[in-house]
Each structure stands twice: as C-alpha cells, then as structure tokens.
Amino acid sequence: MPADQLVQNLESALSKVPLIDPHSHIDPLAPVSKSLDDILGYHYYTELAHSAGMPQTVLAKDADPRDRVREIVRFMDRYDNTAQYAWFVDIARTFLGFAGDRVTAKDADALFDAAQKTFAQPDWEQQVFNTTKLEKIFLTNEFDDPLKGFDTTKYVPCLRTDTLVFHMDKPDTRRRLYAATGVQVHDASTLRKAIATIFMHFTRNGAKACAISLPPQFHPAKFDDEHFYEQMQFHGFHDLAPGIFWTIAEFCRDFKLPFDLMIGVNRRVYEKGVFQGQDLFDQRTSLIQYRELFNAFPDVTFPVSVLTSAQNQELVAYSWIFPNVLPNGHWWYSNTPPYIKKDLVERITAVPKSKLVGYYSDAYKLEFVKPKYGMYRRILAHVLADEFVRPNVLSEEGAVALGTRLLRDNVRDIFKV
Amino acid sequence: MPADQLVQNLESALSKVPLIDPHSHIDPLAPVSKSLDDILGYHYYTELAHSAGMPQTVLAKDADPRDRVREIVRFMDRYDNTAQYAWFVDIARTFLGFAGDRVTAKDADALFDAAQKTFAQPDWEQQVFNTTKLEKIFLTNEFDDPLKGFDTTKYVPCLRTDTLVFHMDKPDTRRRLYAATGVQVHDASTLRKAIATIFMHFTRNGAKACAISLPPQFHPAKFDDEHFYEQMQFHGFHDLAPGIFWTIAEFCRDFKLPFDLMIGVNRRVYEKGVFQGQDLFDQRTSLIQYRELFNAFPDVTFPVSVLTSAQNQELVAYSWIFPNVLPNGHWWYSNTPPYIKKDLVERITAVPKSKLVGYYSDAYKLEFVKPKYGMYRRILAHVLADEFVRPNVLSEEGAVALGTRLLRDNVRDIFKV
C-alpha cells in the first residue's frame, strides 16, 4: 500500500467521527456567519492582511462590508502561503461553491455574493452542523451570561473567568457581579458567595467547564481572608488575581467542573494592532508556577493549553506525572501545522492516551470548525501512520480508534458530556 | 533499494555492536529482576498507571506483588500508546516468550508466571548480558558505597555526588561521610580531605566517572575557605552546594575523572506522586550558569545531559565551542522518540562526532537495557539514513561506523574503559 494511501485511509476514517468541540467563542444566538465579512473579519485575516501592509481604515465599524472583504482578499497574494489562507479556501470550496484552487482579488465579489445567498438560508446553521459532522460545541460565557435562548445540549456553556480574576478592581466588574448574583463583594466571604451563585447558575444550565487565559508570569496563590479584606477595603480590589483564581479552583472542585487553563498570553503588546490582533507572549514561562495549584487540587481536572510549542515538553511531562493535568488542543500561535505536528507527536508517545484532548476549534463562527478540524485530522492521520501503523505498533483499525479517542471519546469522558 | 530496507540494514548492523552503557542505576548485587514486579515497579509504569487513574494503594510495600502487576497491566489500555509500554512489550517478547503484539489485562498472570520461572534461572544475569550484547554498564554509587562484591570491569563504578553537594546540612550525611572516610568535616580543609578519601576509594575500585543531577536554577561557584568555615560553623552547613560542587570538580580534575552533569530536575514537585515519580522541571534554565565552571576546568570533561529538549540547542552550541563539554545521551523526559530524534539530528550535524555519547539506559534492572537501546538504535538508523546515506554524504558502511562511534567507541574513549 503506498504511503499516501495509508494516510488517506486514516484521514477518511477520522473524518467520519462526529465532533464534540471543547472550546470555541461561538455566540449561540448568532452562531453562523451572516456575510463574508463575518468570515474575513476573523482576527486571523485582519491580522495577516494588516501585517502584510493593509491599512486599518477599512476595518472601521462604519466601513462598507463589501469593501472590507475586497481589501482583505486583495492582500491575500501576500499571505496565501499561510495555514489561515488554506482555511479560507476550504470554506470557500465547502460552503460557497468555489471551484478554484486559489482565491485571488478577482474572486472577492463573487464570493461575497455567494455568501450573502448561502448564509441567508433559514436552515444554514443546521447545514453547517451537518456538513461539519458537529454534535456539540463548547462556548465561552462571561460570568453574567443569562445562558438563555439556546439549546445547552448542543451549545455547551463554559464559564470564562478572566474578568472575575483579572478585572475585579474595575467598578464595572463589581457592578456586573452584583447584578448577576445580588451579592455586593467586599470580603472573602461575599466573594465566595458571589462565585458560588455563578457556579450554581452555570451548572444548572449545563455548563461543563470553567476556563481562563493567563499571562506568562501568572502564579496562583491561596489568599487568606484577611488578605482579601485588606485588598478590597484599602487597596481598591487590586492584586487579587492569584487569590480569586484559587477560589475559583475551589469551586471547580466543589462543583466537579474541569478548569481549562490557557497559559501564556500577554494582552495588548501591539497596542495599535487590529481588534483581537494585539496579543503576544513571552516564552519565559513555566508550569512550575502551577506546582502548588496542581498539588492542592487533586480532584480538579486541569485541561491545559500552552501558547508556545517550546512549553509543550513541560505540558507533556506534567501530564505524565500529575493525574489531574492533561494537554488540551493546540492554541492560537501553536495552531499551525508544524507546531501541531511536533506537539502532537510528543504528547501521543508519552502521555496516557486517555488524557489526550486532541483539538478544539476556538472558532467565532461555526463555519470555521470544519477547516480547522480538517487541518488537524490531516496531521493526526500522518502522525498515526508514521508513529503507529508503519512501525507495526497498531493496525489501521487500532490507529483509527486512537484517533477517535483524541477527537471525540476523551472530550466526552473528561468533560462528561 | 526501498527506503525501509536501508533503515533496516543500518539498524541490523548497529544491533551487532556490543554495548558499553555509560549510565544506569543497576545494583550490581541484584542486577536482574526477580519477578515481574521488579519490571513493572519501574517508576515509568507506576507513574503512567497512576497518571491514568490508578490509585496508589496497590503500590504499598505490603501489597501483593501479583496484585500490583495485575493492576499496572490492567491500566495499560490507558497508556499503551507510550514509548514505555513499547519497552514492556519488547521485554515480554524477548525475555518472557510472549508471542502477541499487545499486552492486555488478560496477559498479566501468564507473564507473571513466566517471569517467575525465567528470572529464577541461575544464569539469568549472564543470559541478559548475552541477549543484550552488553559488555559493561556504569553504576550510580553513593559516596559511601563499599564497592565490594562485584566485578568492577563489568559493573563500572561511578561516584554520584548529589548527597554530598545538596545534603551536607543533614547530620546523617556528615555521619555517613565520617563513617566512610574517618574525617569529621568542619571546614574547607577537612572537606577536601574527606572528598579526597572518597575519590581515592572510588578510583582504586575502578570508578570511571563522577556524576550529579542538578536543579534548573543551580549556579556553581568557587567558595573561599572562610566562606566554607562560616557556613559550617555558624549556619548549620547550609547553602554550601555551589562550593562543594566546585570542590568536587577540582577533584575530578586531579583524579582525571569525567564529571557527568545532569541538568534540570526539580525534586518533589508532585508531592504525593509515586516513588521516583515526583520530579519535574522548569524550562527556564541555561548553560550560561556553567560558564565559569567550563572556563575554570579546561582539563575536566563534562558529559552533559539536559532534561528538556528546548535546551538541546544550548548543549549543541556549548559542545561545539568548549572542548571540555559534550552531549550525553537522552535523559528522562527527553528519552522518548520525538525528543531523541530531534536532539540527535541537531547534535550529529553540528558537534564533532568524536564528542557524541549517543545513549545510556538509565536502567534500574538489566532487562531494560535491551528495549531502551533498541528504541535508540531504530531512531539512530533513521537519522543516519536521512541525514547521511540518502544525501550521499556517507556510504552505508560509513554510516554504521558513525553509529558505532555514538553507541560504543566514544564511551570507551571518553570514559577510558
């Protein structure tokens, strides 16, 4: 059997597995795109076009969506080497009837028109679910999200806690917290009461995870009640992040929710960057900063995403040693083929397979789930072929079973969906 | 010639090379396993099983060995994707007559029984030596090891200095040091006298190396005699590690012993982990911390192991520049196929071949030398094929010679065995 045939067989078998996507930014009230502007407004495209020289004028809120699409597509001949461009071509071919191999400036209008028509179909959301073989997808919900108006068995709520942990010093956060919980936070006890109220609201509404993104230098710490009191009463709620984080971990334990940690992002590094295209990182970070946390919460499952591939070996080793730590997908700057391949091979040869959460889409619109998982499945098929089938470690069937576990079974087991 | 045939030829040729294993934890008085419990009690298996959910109850000293083996094997269906599982299958097939491709829960008893019978053979130790084509293997000896009762030309002593360097503040260390040397350490002069006594004992008994494992933040430093005096007399022998380390390097110079540095381990990170399964690391470390050391001791050879693959480029560069620094094997969390392959390719294309110590087993029982070296030889064969034979840089014979150098010749030359 020729080498490529094996990979094709594996990829084809894996593409039949219904997906449970454990992390996205989908708005369940507007899950699909309404125009091509929604697709190309995704920060990957605005970032790449801007990085390649596109001025930001066309990104203004009041700019014409068709003009914006034209401009972003016009710059594609400067970034059509990237993985993100390949996602777009996949979307154009899968959803918009595009028949070419490469999208260029002259295709912008036809694609825009095709999208208008396609996305206007009343059953478009369901069509995307079907074409993608998508079963469930996790959301990213602010702590005061009412979680109403959507099917939580399909759109699984996930409590995002960045605001609570990092912005409690902002009066607006405390106002929102009061509005959502009826609790005026002023000390450790009221903090716990407010957070408990949120956890109850979320778990009653089908939440299956708690999540947070963390800067490279973050170090969780248990604060005592006096420390909370002092910071809240006398220091404007400043510097509470390590302690609020720890408190949330306590509630993850009590409510039996996995706590997704997404480690490594510095916000607003490129201050004048495009929307959502301003964040970068400092590679000098270590999971040793989470030593106390992982020891203190043996009953909390921590699915961990790291922003940099260089930190993947720490993630592999910590997942190999700590029962409650496991590697979760391929995040952001590590979500391109060479990093996915490297990180996946390192994980799949060293971490118990029952702990490997293969991938999540991180998508803002449902149309992106297919091309992103498609990219992942191709790499997964290559890795399964090279590391397991060709060295006679697994049969083709065994390799598909292992891949299915990464794509779906482990998500179901670990997040209990 | 098909691609795989070349790799097979190289692997086959390399498998004929008799091994000199330059680092292990073999007890020369009990070098082979007595039961399958000795094999599966290896921390890799207890770690992986525990990480995958196995409670530690079965690991208690008084638990039944057969029950322990059953339980560790039972959990294999959660970690049978790992390199360590593949070692076990290799052991089962090579030594225990196992004929299957995969070991599962139902095989536990038969394997346990086969091991009882096999390991009880009076010439078992010699059989393992023969099957493994093992000629010599280095030990890891505590400073007060009597080094008696075994053949030191086969089991090569190596002075392990972690206790001396990091635990001199413990009264028990000083008691043991006094018992071993007759010297009561209380200042720099008595410290030197005690260490000299140990070095004499070791070199007279055929020791060929000194070794130590070091935490990521360690920075060696020369202490003056007053500083030793002050710390010993007034500060309970605390904070002496940098200076004792430096003193030991002086004796390595005087006694012409290579000093193996194993850099990067943080001890007891997972406090409730299984025995020997508690240590992890902080990737933020640099060989620049050893700058003064490498400059101060041009006549001491430093075979260096790094715990993380990200540090391999430093190791490559320092070995390329410093005549007395060389890369040594693939250690612990970097001893899985993707890291070995990456690190080996980086080394073998940039560091003088005469300085490359390819591999060591790090084994606790002799049965592990074969599967571990087998894994390494497969990767080495692939690398030699891809980097040297296929691009017409070396003939097949030339590649085998290069591989033999990494496997054996350099160990003989560098450690003078």
Place this chain on the structure above:
Amino acid sequence: MPADQLVQNLESALSKVPLIDPHSHIDPLAPVSKSLDDILGYHYYTELAHSAGMPQTVLAKDADPRDRVREIVRFMDRYDNTAQYAWFVDIARTFLGFAGDRVTAKDADALFDAAQKTFAQPDWEQQVFNTTKLEKIFLTNEFDDPLKGFDTTKYVPCLRTDTLVFHMDKPDTRRRLYAATGVQVHDASTLRKAIATIFMHFTRNGAKACAISLPPQFHPAKFDDEHFYEQMQFHGFHDLAPGIFWTIAEFCRDFKLPFDLMIGVNRRVYEKGVFQGQDLFDQRTSLIQYRELFNAFPDVTFPVSVLTSAQNQELVAYSWIFPNVLPNGHWWYSNTPPYIKKDLVERITAVPKSKLVGYYSDAYKLEFVKPKYGMYRRILAHVLADEFVRPNVLSEEGAVALGTRLLRDNVRDIFKV
C-alpha cells in the same frame, strides 16, 4: 514522479535565481580568499577543530599557513559529520577541482596548492560571482568606514552599530567618532549630530540597512536628554546602550533604513576560545523586550534574526502581528540543517510570504556564499515539496515562485536594492 525528483526539480530551479545576499562580513577590498588558510581560518573550522581537541598553537599569527591548514584538515576526521565540513567539501569540489567525496588529511597539501593557483587568477573575484550567481552582497561596515574603493551597487554598505551602542564608554570609540564626524559627543544633542553625520555619510554611499547584534538580556529604552547628559558628564559614558540604540532607531526612521536586529549573543563566554569562537548564549530571552521599540517605530522595518531556534516561535508570532517586524535568515548556531528546516517550516506556514527574508550567508569570504546558499536551497526545496506541492497547495511553478521570493524578491523589495 518520484519524491526525490520533485525536490531535485525545485532545487535545480531555485539554483538559477541570482542572489542578493543581505548580510555578510565581506571586506570589499579583499572579498575573495588568497589561500586555503583564508578558507579554513573561518571561525567555524577553527572552532570545530579546537573543540575536537586541536591545540591553538597552530592558530598563532606567525604560524605557517600551510601547517595551519594541514592541522585543521587533519582534525576533520573528528568533525566530518558536521554541516560546516560539508560546506568545505562543496568549496573544494566547486572551486578547487577536488573530485573525491570526502576530504581527509592526505588531501591537505594538494588542496592548499590548488587554492594558491586558483585564487591567484586575476579575475577570481568575478569567477566567484559568476559561479555563485551572486548579484549583490551586503557588507558590515563600522561607523567610520570611508566606504571608498569599491562598487557600492555590488557591495552594498550596511551600517553596523554595535560599537556605537555598546562601546561609547571607551575613549577610543569617541575619538573615532570625532575623527569620522568632526563632532565631539558630550550630550544628547552632539550625540544626535554625530549619528546624523554618519547616517548621511552612509546613505550617500548607498547604504541600505543599519544592523546590530544584541545580548539576550538587552532591553531598548528611550532616554531623555538629561539622562544622556548625566551619564556622559558624570558616569564616563557608561550604561548608555539602551538609549543610543533608541536614538539610532530614530535615525533609521528618518533615513528610511531597515534596522537589522540580531538578537541573543553573549560575547566572550569561552574566554580562551579561538578568535570569533568565544560567543554563546542564554536561551532565556524574549522579543517582549522589544515591545516598546516595535510600537514606537511603526515606520522602521526590523528584519530580526534570533540566535536560538526555540525563540523562532516568538519571531513567527511577532512577525505575524507587527507589520514592521519580519524574520531574517538563519543565524549562526541556528544555521545548521535541522534548525533551518524547523524554523523555515514554522515561518513559511504562518508569516505573510512578502515578509520572509529567506537567507543570508554571513560570509567572510565570497567563496562561502555558494555552499551556504546551496545548503539552504536544498532545505527550501524539501520544504516547498512537502508543505506546498505534495499537498496540492501549489504547483511546481508556484513553489519555485515562492522560493524565489524568499531567496531574492523580498530582499530587493524590503531593502530597496
């Protein structure tokens, strides 16, 4: 079409592209070698031979060049596995009529004699340009270089600013600066006047870039005039590096010169190393240190080289986000095949192709441009085949166009040559 045929086709097509080499250390008044001693005196060979055991006696200035060559060649059987050895074999075959596959000790004299004859040809420089298909090559010029006596359209001046930034505290630097500009620096204003004079001199003489190499811990900073005054008047011009660097960036902006940053080198780590073979690094560095710089100078293009491959992901991400940051070649300890391949794949799948400066030779003598670019083109051909042609992303022609962009087009566009 067999796999290798595709790579060969691509490599062959790429080898026809005329080169513009954007970074070298060529002396335009003595651009080619005069003897084999000039070739093997390149620090890569003296480093590797010394690292493999060669004493430095033969490297003394008054040692016989033929003896030196013999000695360096004699040690090749200890480092003939390295990429640098392969460059030398390429030079011997291309330029010296060497017909063998491997250079050994017995070839030293014949090669020395062949070099004497070959390099003495009056048109040797032009022959090397032709054989290499070299069109232009950038220089590294000290700030007081007269830039006279050579064709600046062929040898493109580049202002190297290490001395100005890091050695202003040395009286000799200030004397040279006065001699070159007529300005006696004693405060911010005279500093600016002196630097302006240098920039005028360089741009009038065809300079197309400014460049600097930086230690791992360097952090640029804007100094106010009072701070310059105080350090210059009262602190012996010490600790000015961050501020002088920033001032030079201001002139890069005003004179529209790209500012090449070569990040990560610690000077004189191996104090007794061979000439130019003393520098190493600390992997713990981050582009976050350049956050303020990249934000403050949106109009300055920063082609960035990083010394370590682990930092490549930062370079990829910062280049993907910041329009003014782009990845530049493969530097020094990252200029061996495994690092080039890894770093190239990571860049070419994530950074807009219009921003990728593929390679530079860093050569001291023109004869090295060919083997170094040859190594790069082979890797580039493999990457284009595996990432673009085989997955049907690009046709063979499209892949050659992408490769040509990395090799030549982007250099022309970015540096405006």
